[in-house]
Amino acid sequence: MKIFYAVQATGNGHISRAMELLPFFQRYGQVDIFLSGANNSLALDASVKYRSRGLSLFYSQCGGLNYWEITRQLSPLRVWKEVRDLPVEKYDLVINDFESITSLACMLKKVPSVNFGHQASFISPKVPRPEKPEWMGEWILRNYARASQYVGLHFKQYDDFILPPVIKREILQAEPADKGHITVYLSSYSDATVRRHLQPLSDFNFQVFSKEVKKPTQDGNILFLPVGKHAFNKSLITCKGILTGAGFETPAEALYLGKKLMVIPIRGQYEQFCNAAALGKMGVPVLKALDAGFPAAFRPWIEQRRKPCLHLDYSTEAIVSYLMHHSHLEKADSLDMLYPEAVFN
Structure with a gap:
């Protein structure tokens, strides 16, 4: 089987999930990856056959979207050429993780596809x-990445086609600890803004993951760290709590680890406000702003003792299955067949 796997590379969540799913997809056949987007900090540890700047989101320095930069990067002529030239018709299965060029190519060439991921929910x-x-x-x-079929991921099974989050293997196998620091990942805020609001809390230590620093930099009670998968996982596993945006992967992992979680949705990013509603x-x-x-x-x-948790007993292999x-219209009668021990709180 030849599988076309389109991965949205705006932000880091889609790439992080793709790295977990890819080995299981490869059990079913040859997987060719289309990486689309121009605003991420993580590298995809896999061979990428097709690349595009896609339709990317860019952030301001104070918690919102940078609409000028988004508009400046948009090129309708480039998008049309990529839609026309993307060879989705040569594949047996097209899996689309919220990527618009793949969706348009499938619509143009009348190729079935599966929208698989959080946004599909x-x-x-x-x-x-x-x-x-x-x-x-x-x-x-509903329309950014339209498909012929949908398989969603969310914090809870809100509908019969929605599955649990994909948790990274490193997180699943971790033994959580509390070393006292607060992990911070607020990609839409500048380091200067984060510093201004965290430094006055001098009796707490913060580990802030930043797109601006190239090496670990201590600044008073704040340790600024470059964004990296292993460093972030380590910080999350050993933190007292995490302050982050209202995305999907990081909050899901924090809840799975039983960590205290506080979120600040990115202004203008509606999906994050939906996630914030679910998390609330x-x-x-949920805070409106930093x-x-x-x-x-x-x-x-x-200081509170109660921590919302997400208890799961499932495998990424079962999600891929x-x-x-x-995608082959052989849908299981019930998700309970695959997740008989899953518990959602």
Whole structure:
């Protein structure tokens, strides 16, 4: 079997998940990867056959999207050429992790595809949304990477086609510890902004993962670290709590490890506000911004004993097996067949 695997490379979550899934996809045949996007910090540890700048998101320095940079990078002519030339018709199976060029190519050439990933879950109206849903955000989630079939991933099984998160092997096998530091990953904030709000909390130590530093840099009670998979995993496994955006992979891993979690959704990124709505219902504190009110929210959170958790007993292999059967219209009668011991809190 020849498999076309499109990976969205805006941010790091999609790449992190792809690295876990790839060995299992390769059991089913030859996998050719299409990496699309221009704004990530992690490298994909695999051979990439097709590359594109894609339709990427860029962030400002203060917690939101940089719309000017997003618009500046957009080239309709380039996108059209890539859509036309992408050879999706030569593959037996197209797996699309929220990548728009692949979706358009499949639509143009009438090739079936499976939208597989977190964003695919939002096809279901049962997935939590903010109190005031945004019509544009809803339209993007439904149309940015349209497909003939959908297999979603989310914190809970909100619908019958939604599976649990894919947790990295290093996290699954870890023995969590509390070494007292707070792990911070806020990709849409500059180091200067993060420093300004964390340094006054001098009785706490922070490990901040930054796109700006090239080597570990100590600055008072803050250790700035380059974004890297192993360093971040180590920090997360041994932290007291984590402050991060309202993405999907990192919050899922934090909940699985039983860590205290606080999230700040990226302004303008509707999916993160949907995730924040789901996390809020699970008891996770959600902040609007990293601002002057942060210390007042931080201290009660880090001192509380109750920690929302995500208990799972499943395998990435089982998730891939479900996807492959689903893509061949041999859908399992029930997810309980694959996850008889899964418990979602």
